[in-house]
Amino acid sequence: MLLARTASTMVQLVLVLLALERFHSPGVAGAVTFLALAPGLLVSPIGGALLDRHGRVKLMVLDYVVAATSLGLVVALGATDLLSEVPLLAIVTVSSLTFPLSQTGVRTLFPLLVPRPLWERANAIDSNGYVVSSILGPAVAGVLVATVGGLWALALTSAMYLVAAAVTLGVRDPLGTVPHGNLLGDAWRGLVYVARHPTLRGLALSVSTNNIANGLFYIGLPVLVLSRLSGGPAQVGQLFALSGVTAAVSVLFVGRVGTEGRERELLAGAMLAMAVGYTALLLSPNLVVVAIVMLLIGLATGPFDVVLFTMRQRRTDPAWLGRAFAVSMSLNFIGFPVGSAIGGATASVSLEATFGAAVALSVLAAVITFVAIPKQPTEEERSLGA
Numbered sequence: 001m002l003l004a005r006t007a008s009t010m011v012q013l014v015l016v017l018l019a020l021e022r023f024h025s026p027g028v029a030g031a032v033t034f035l036a037l038a039p040g041l042l043v044s045p046i047g048g049a050l051l052d053r054h055g056r057v058k059l060m061v062l063d064y065v066v067a068a069t070s071l072g073l074v075v076a077l078g079a080t081d082l083l084s085e086v087p088l089l090a091i092v093t094v095s096s097l098t099f100p101l102s103q104t105g106v107r108t109l110f111p112l113l114v115p116r117p118l119w120e121r122a123n124a125i126d127s128n129g130y131v132v133s134s135i136l137g138p139a140v141a142g143v144l145v146a147t148v149g150g151l152w153a154l155a156l157t158s159a160m161y162l163v164a165a166a167v168t169l170g171v172r173d174p175l176g177t178v179p180h181g182n183l184l185g186d187a188w189r190g191l192v193y194v195a196r197h198p199t200l201r202g203l204a205l206s207v208s209t210n211n212i213a214n215g216l217f218y219i220g221l222p223v224l225v226l227s228r229l230s231g232g233p234a235q236v237g238q239l240f241a242l243s244g245v246t247a248a249v250s251v252l253f254v255g256r257v258g259t260e261g262r263e264r265e266l267l268a269g270a271m272l273a274m275a276v277g278y279t280a281l282l283l284s285p286n287l288v289v290v291a292i293v294m295l296l297i298g299l300a301t302g303p304f305d306v307v308l309f310t311m312r313q314r315r316t317d318p319a320w321l322g323r324a325f326a327v328s329m330s331l332n333f334i335g336f337p338v339g340s341a342i343g344g345a346t347a348s349v350s351l352e353a354t355f356g357a358a359v360a361l362s363v364l365a366a367v368i369t370f371v372a373i374p375k376q377p378t379e380e381e382r383s384l385g386a
Helices: 002-022 026-035 038-042 044-054 057-079 085-096 099-113 116-147 150-168 183-196 198-227 233-255 263-283 287-314 318-333 335-346 351-372 379-384
Strands: none
Touching: 002 026, 002 057, 002 116, 002 150, 002 198, 002 233, 026 038, 026 085, 026 198, 026 335, 038 044, 038 085, 038 099, 038 318, 038 335, 044 057, 044 099, 044 183, 044 318, 057 085, 057 099, 057 150, 099 116, 099 287, 099 318, 116 150, 116 233, 116 287, 183 198, 183 318, 198 233, 198 263, 198 287, 198 318, 198 335, 198 351, 233 287, 263 287, 263 351, 287 318, 318 335, 335 351
16 A cells, blocks of 8 residues: 555656656646546446455556556656657556556455444554655655656656555455446446435535645646746655645544544534645745645645545445445545646646635635535435445
């Protein structure tokens, strides 16, 4: 998990920096980020059905191998001066199709392996897997791009995916109740389950809205640092890593605190904290302020991640983990590639508009959290698992 997630955070930033460096285009950077995620999110219902049918481990390994192969192809084309915008976009699009298999596969292993009373602590550890990768990945990626170039950085991430695949092969697969019926039917039932589930539906609305803001910020920050603050790729990576430092502390603290009954307050508070950070960038864009903003975003990560993961686990029937989680996670995350694509188009025109939209969307997401997510599990949710 740590190897694959670190490789993932590295490649996301390397692809953005590679597009800015090689093609000098925020639009291409936004398109690469969008296509590296969105196609896979669209086919995630099928991925979830496959996970429930065939288990997690084999399909996670498949995704790691596909990722390693795709990155290797980008490196080969770049080394022979054959890499242009179209092949790069095509490769990341194909590689994204298996992305939900590992992301959902890892996430649904935790509630199957860990006793229910320990879910919050397990989710803190799970979230810290992201936190560690968010510290190491961007920092290493930024330094590698600055010193040896984007292609060598991609070559390293390809190797990391291969090692992750080899390690994952030894994991025990706790395959639960296997659904019957055809694959597309199971995928459709997963979509219907989430659409009818008040909590999962509310999370999809609020978290996806917040992730549009995150996507705008993810493209806007490198453009700000490189074009206005005289920074380089290494500084961009270090700034993203800063948020991981405070997130590591925040996640472990929240993981030891009971969140049941206070989920909406904690989730909305985290979104508003992110809005405060984006506002600071809008009002005073300099490297010191950017560093403080990244520390604040890291602090907000703890309540955001632990509440999101644990609430989804508590209110989802165990028999639906693969299908429901694949759809729910994809709906939650779809805002990020959408925001990245929009950010790629707007950042070169107006960074102020980019960060201003991020502020507005984060505040809107906090409001939706209270309006759309039930405070307690509903009878409708309980009946869906029957």
